[in-house]
Amino acid sequence: MLWNGRRETTGDDGNRARAISRGASHLFNLGGPILSLVSGTTALQQGLGALARIEEVREMETEDDVDVTPARPTGPPPEVVVENLEFAYEGRTPTLKGTRFTAPAGAVTAIVGSSGSGKTTVFSLIQRFYDMDGGSIRLDGTDIRSLSRADLRRRIAYVEQDSPMLAGPLRENLLYSAPDATDEAVAEVLRKTLLDEFVAGLPDGLDTEVGARGLALSGGERQRLAIARALLREPQVLLLDEVTAHLDGLSELAMRKTVEQAAENCTVLLIAHRLSTVTSADQLILFDDGRVGDHGPHRELLERNDLYRELAATQLASAR
Known part of the structure; x- marks a missing residue:
């Protein structure tokens, strides 16, 4: 109201x-x-x-042959022979279909090809992360299946595209895979990976902190340190999977020199999409749909193989 x-x-x-x-x-x-x-x-x-x-x-299922510490391998770098390799992931069509090639001892063999052609799968089989469905992989005539996984992996070092770095000093990151390495051995791998001057210029040298996941380092420095860490293990075979994928031109050039230095003491197999990384390799293996389509030096493949020429043209176009 x-x-x-x-x-x-x-x-x-x-x-x-x-x-x-x-x-x-x-x-x-x-x-x-x-x-x-x-x-x-x-x-x-x-x-x-x-x-x-x-x-x-x-x-x-767990691997039952890895909980041992095998002796350091001795002798020269081995020849790696991949013979009629067959493999398919569970529930999928075959990835490798009679793949065969030879990586000469103490040389750089680059594996190239389109995505999904089986390149990384070969690396997984060489390390026995999977067992092949058919064919064989031999190191100087020894079938890798006759070796324990621990013994096999002691002979091999693997550097992936995004190599992890642990928070802590450079020295601990380098010694992670070879805790008993001497100061002389560390200095030698730093020289081979072109990191000796870089480390000498750091305020605390090898005691410099790299930060979480190595954020205090550039991409090229992280990758070269990963290779240095791998070389400290004194492997007979070095597997490099797309280690230059995210590097600039100068870092890529330094990485190429690093790979050439690494080949002085081990057999190097290198996967790369950027052909500029592998043109100086001793031989190139061209993968095509799970098979080896061709092999040879860069110039020869460029002249005679249409697929390789197409890959090269794509790389040159994307580099502009």
């Missing part, structure tokens, strides 16, 4: 207003618990997913 030009609240109106106020208050108080319930449900689903994945990993 109106009284003196103002609306007076009747008893019913007042009750309604108080009821609305109480309802809004209850609704507001429920907001927190509802939000917590939704967050808890989300966390529960994430936890169940993680638990399922943990169970999958726990039930995986």
Whole structure:
């Protein structure tokens, strides 16, 4: 009702207003618990997913021949012979279909080809992360299946595209794979990987902190340090998987020199999409749909092979 030009609240109106106020208050108080319930449900689903994945990993078959420390391999670098290699991932069409090639001892063999042609799969089989379905891989005539995985992997060093660095000093990152390496051995691999001057210019030398995942280093420095770490193990075979994929021109040039130095003491197999990285290799192996389409020096392949010429033209176009 109106009284003196103002609306007076009747008893019913007042009750309604108080009821609305109480309802809004209850609704507001429920907001927190509802939000917590939704967050808890989300966390529960994430936890169940993680638990399922943990169970999958726990039930995986384990390798029973790796928990030993084999002796350091001796002798010259071996010839790597891949003969009629057959392999298919579970539930998929064959990845390798009679692949065969030879990587000469103490030389750089570059493997090139389009994505999905089986290059990285060959590296996985050389290290026996998987066992081949057919064919063989031999190191100086010895079938790798006759060696324990520990013995085989002691002869091989693998550097991947994004090589991990641990938070801590350079020295600990280098010695991670060879804790008993001497100062002289460390100095030698730094020279071979063209890192000796870089380390000498650091304020704390080898005791300089690299930061989490090596963030204090450039991409080229991280990759060369990864190769130095691999060489400290004194492997007979060095596998390099796309180590120049994200490097600039100057870093790539330094990496090419590093690879050439590494080949003085081991057989090097190198995967690369950037052909500028591999033109100086002793031989190139061209993969085409799980098979070796051709092999030979860069200039010969460029002259006679259409697929290689197409790959080279694509690389030159993308470099502009």
